[in-house]
Structure formats: C-alpha cells, structure tokens
Amino acid sequence: MSFGQGGPQSQWDPWKPQSQQPQQQPWSSGESDNTPDWAALAEASEARAKRRRLFLIGGGALATVAIAGAVAVAVVSANGSGQASDGPASQLPGTADIPSATATAPSFAPTSAPPPLDPKDFVASAKKDKAPLSPDLLFPGTQLTMGETVYKKGPTADTRTCGSAVQGSLPKVLNDNDCTRLIRVTYTAGDTAVTVGVAVFDAEAQAAAAKKQADKKSIVRSLSGGGVKSFCTGAVCRSTTNSYGRYAYFTVAGFTGGKDVTEKSTEVFRAGDDLAEFAFRQIRGRGEAQASAAAEG
Template sequence: MSFGQGGPQSQWDPWKPNSQQPWNSGGGDQTPDWAALAEASEARNKRRRLLFIGGGALATVAVAGAVAVAVVSANGSSEASDSPSSQLPSTADIPSETATVPSFAPTSAPPPLDPKDFVASNKKDKAPLGPDILFPGTQLTMGETVYKKGPTADTRTCGSAAQGTLPKVLAASDCTRLIRVTYTKGDVAVTVGVAVFDTEAQAAKAKGQADKKSIVRSLSGGGVKSFCEGAVCRSTTNSYGRYAYFTIAGFTNGKDVTTKATEVFRTGDDLAEFTFRQIRRRGEAQASAAAAEG
C-alpha cells in the first residue's frame, strides 16, 4: 500500500496542537472523513458542557457562602468571630461626643445691690443730708410744669415744724430731723416736710399712725406769702426707707381748697413724687458707690 506524498499519514486529534486533519491526499476526488469530524465535534461540545457545569457549581457555592455571611451578620451573632460587626469596639469603648467638650464651673453674677437697703437705716445711709441736697437748685420741672423753689428749713426738733396730731406721731416714732422746703407756682404753694428716722420700721410706723389732722407746718418767707394757716388745705402722707414725707398745699391768697382746685392737687402730687424720687436716688447713688468699691 502506498501513501500519499509526505510520508505516512498521522492520526488527527482536534485537541492536539499541530495535528492535521485526515484528508486523503491520494487524489482530487477524495473527500474529508465527515464521520470523524462529527465525532470530534461531539467530543469537543461535551467537554465544554462539563466545564460550564463545573463553573456553575463553583459560582453556586460562592453565592451560598455570601448568603451565609449576610445571614450571620443580620442575626448579629456574637459567636461568628469573622462577622464585620464583631470587629467594632463596644459601646463603652466608643468615645462620647461630650467627652471632648470642655466643661466650666458655673458662674453667676452677684445680685445687684438694692438701693432701698441704703436708705432703710442710718447704719448704711451715710451720705450727706440737707435741704439743698434733697432739693437742689432754684426750681424743678415736673412734666411741662415749672415750680419755683422758696424757703427751706432744717430742725432737730421735729414737733416744732408740725401741727395737729403730727407732733405726737413724730415723737412716738423717735423722729430725729425734719427738713422742709416750699415751692410755688402762681398763687399756689406747697410745703414738703421730710421726717428722718433711724430705721425704716419707725418711718412706716409714723406713716401708719398719721391721720387727716397730721399736718406739716407750711413754710413761708423769702417772697412767699403765708398760706394754710387758717384756710382749708390739702395734705398727703407717705414713706420710703427711713424717711416719712408730708405735703401741705393751698392758695397764697387765703382761699380754701375745694375738690375743684385741680391745680392744688396736682402741685401737691408733683412735689410728693419728686420727694420720693430724690430719696430713691439717694439710695441708688450709695448702692452704686458700694458696688464700685467691691
């Protein structure tokens, strides 16, 4: 048997490199061995299917492993040492946000000094005192009304500057001083009397015991005519701290004061308000000085 050119024909293996297909080189009419080719193709396809099946099995195992890890993590099992959550620090180990915030000792400003405390007794009320200190200047203005300052007086014998039941009231509360001043506007005049005591309680007692007949004596002179020496006049009584203050207001022409004499009522009220403010300012000034000293 003779072979074709090129020596003996070798067996063709589709999976072996450099192997040749089994062509018959004897003549031009020879055809490929289709049966052998079909068999080789079937073997090749079978190998591919096995590879795909194997790869799918590995992928399934990998997915199953991922699901297992996810389930363990979701269940929060403390036994799974490879769980991501087990690698986190415990709550006690996590630093608190407030741990880094600096803390400061609470501080509070001292309460402001009460001005009334400094006019409540002679122990604190040490500022100079006199008619021109409580009632400075030559006039005062209340709102749009201007009052002209008249004569002043200062006595240590309180009863001598009072009339009616007031001398007895002042004596019962141990009045130490009585300061008076008169203001005028037109034919209306008012005298303010400030009685000084050692304590606030004594001043409050005098105010409480005063009645409609407890009247400070009007002060005239220095161009101010006598008033309220026989005519009906209007009087007021009040106190603040260790001071009790009284007003007597009327006409310098000797007329009686009636309920229609609104100018007399307004004058008395204005001077009583001004006296209260002056005593309070006295306390404020001494409280400010004490606060500045520390």
C-alpha cells in the same frame, strides 16, 4: 472530516476538559488524500472566533459585575466602618446601640453671683445711710418739671427740733418716734404752692410708726418767703403722709391767695401728688446711689 494519520479522532475543543489537540502532520503536496479539507478548517476557525467573541463578552460582563461590586463596597466603606459583613441585615446593631452623632455640649462649673444690693437697705437705718444730707442735696436745682408742669423752687429750711416745724397732731407723732431732723422746701406753680417736709429717723421702724400714727390733723407747717406769699395758715389745704426707709415725708398744698381748697381744686391735688412723688424718688435715689457705690467698692 479528519486529516492526518491515525484514524478518526475527537475534535479538539479548548473549552472541554481532557480535550487534546490532535497531532498534525506536515502538509505535503502529494495525492488528494493528503489534501487539507479547507471547508473543515474554515468551520473550525469560525467556531474558534465565535468562542473568542463569547469569551470577550463574558469577560466584559464579569468586569462590569466586578466594578459594580467595587462601587458597592466603596459606598459601604463611606457610610460604615469599611469592613464587609457576611451576616444578614438582622445582625446590624439596633438604633440604641449606634452612638449618637450629636456633639456633647461642654459643661461648666456652676457659679453663684451675689444677689444685687437693695437700695432700701441703705436708707433703712442711720448706720448704713452715711451720704451727706441737706435741703439742696435732697432737693437740688431751682425748678422741677413733673409731666407738663414746671414748679419753681422757693425757700428751704432745716431744723433739728422736728416739733417746731409742724402743727396739729404731728409734733407729738414726731417726738414720740424720736425724729432727729426735719427738712422743708416749697415749690410754686402759678397761685398754687406746696411745702414738702421730710422727717429723718434713726431706723425704718420709727418712720413707719410715724406714718401710721399720723392723722388728718398731722400737718407740716407751710414755708413762705423769698417771693412766695403766705399760704395754708388759716385756709383749708390738702395734706399727704407717707414713708420710705428711715424717712417720713409730708406735703401741704394750697393757694397763695388764701383761697380754700375744695374737691374741684384739681391743680392743688396734682401739685401735692407731684411733690410727694418727687420726694419719694429723691429718697430712693439716695439709696440707689449708695448701693451702687458699695457694689463697685
């Protein structure tokens, strides 16, 4: 039902384009023909309220979508460059094109440290072996402990005529290789005695040659006295020969009571080996001390 004048008109709908609101006339209190249709007005009001609710619901949905879109953009911005891309996923850069996140390790210029000094070089020739040398420096103290055995230090000797302090074939060996000095020392443990003789040469090659030329008859003379009884003057004894650097070192070991050494005389063999090892350590230690001093200087 229409109201007002002008005949029937299409009902105004705010959601339709080109729709116009009808011109309403002032209400009058005249006859029933001019009385508003209250039922129609109620229906129109209800329709407008319903459309408003739908509009609000729709607007809320659109706002939700907009918020979700903003979150998506924010996530992309946090994980990427912050710019949206309209291209498909296939247009993303390949793995090889993505720069690595690994930090580049700092590089340093190569350095070359000097090689360590060889201690043997300092005892290989008289030109470099300049440290003081004497029986007490080479064999210090009053006793020596090797393992569980304690050896008491006995007499010492230092001679420049090497041949006079050795016997058998050894005088010739030392003289042929120009031995310049022979240092001797005796150690005892019970009735076992050992004399160590260290022959000094100018060069390592001479000491090596003396070691090679020595045989079973090349024996250093035992050194007694100072409370040490004579030994290895006529009895069978055990001898050793070796060299290190410009030094050749010899041992002769036996019993102080004149008893012969046999294969079962394990204490004599052990004593000879202990003192030969000690002589080697002392000569090598001499080289180590000089090498250390040269490195620090």
